[in-house]
Amino acid sequence: MDSIRVVIAGATGRMGQEAVKLVQREENMILAGAVSRSRIGEDVGESVGIGSVGIALTDSLEDALVQSRPDVLVDFTTPEVVYRNTELAIQYGVRPVVGATGLSQGEIHELEAMCWDRGIGGVIAPNFAIGAVLMMNFASRAAKYLPHVEIIEMHHDRKLDAPSGTALKTAELISREREEMKQGQPDEKETLEGARGGYKDGFRVHSVRLPGLVAHQEVLFGGPGQLLTLRHDSMNRESFMPGVKLAAEKVMTLDHLVYGLEKILDE
Known part of the structure; x- marks a missing residue:
């Protein structure tokens, strides 16, 4: 499998920082972009304490999706923006891996339909542990x-x-x-x-x-x-990272959205 290009939304949050570190240490993943509402323009590696990685933080997810052309969006944002972020990713053909909570059942069904229409996978997991x-x-x-x-x-x-x-x-x-x-x-x-x-x-x-x-x-x-x-x-939040890694890899093989990490554990 080719390396998976990943954009992380919520990259300076507690979970997002762990996700940045995960992608940087995995040989089959490439950090393609990082989105945050703070520290705009700062190197995300410096922001999370792992040294420069050559990726500047941006506050525009759409810009990150257009410019970096990722395979996967890992979203650890907040309930008020997670639906729009996921919808935007699907529109650009980017597979969402969503850890942010707050989505209603109606919103999840809408996102499922969007993934079916585009023929791409997605994973929404209330818990990645x-x-x-x-x-x-x-x-x-x-x-x-x-x-x-x-x-x-x-x-x-x-x-x-x-x-x-x-x-x-x-x-x-x-x-x-x-x-x-x-x-x-x-x-x-x-x-x-x-x-x-x-x-x-x-x-x-x-x-x-x-x-x-x-x-x-x-x-x-x-x-x-x-x-x-x-x-x-x-x-600690490192406990969630094996599940994030699994989801980012498995989502590349899916053609629909699944809700819950248990749906991909035994596949």
Whole structure:
């Protein structure tokens, strides 16, 4: 396979910086462009602390797509711009690998249709940590047998959306395997609004935001006389990079968009 030319959007963010380092150290990838809302004109390598790489930061994704002619866009931006970025990439025939969360189901369906029309692959992954993907898979299997469940997700205090994309994806997978059923005491009353978390098909999803956390999730299953706990912890953002590498490679072989890293793990 020829080297994969990659543009990174959100290149100076915490995840984007790790993605820059990943592309620079992989022999089968070439950093073709870097997009950011800050440090415009600065060499992205200097910005992330790996020394000059000859790629200047720009605030225009369209310019980066036109000028560098990449194969793949890796997007770690924010919910308010991720849809437009992904749409723009597809319009230019660039395969999107999206880690930013905040896309609605309607927007995902629209992006799926765009990829089908262009005949190109795309990957949208709420979580690129392979261990987290396995946790979601195990949770969907457990829900068949232990339908009483709650999700607790914990992230750093700079995260913009709640619940996390990983929690929403986990809830979606659980709902496919479990009949909708309202849990707990039927006459339960919250004396503090929100104390029981968000409601999803009869079970609850809780979000914690604290400094010192990175990305963590527990899925708790309860049954008569037993409790099953599934937990995944990302201690640093490097934990997501093997999944990003896998997605950037696999997306070159796809002709459609997939939602969730689990869709490409065993291909």
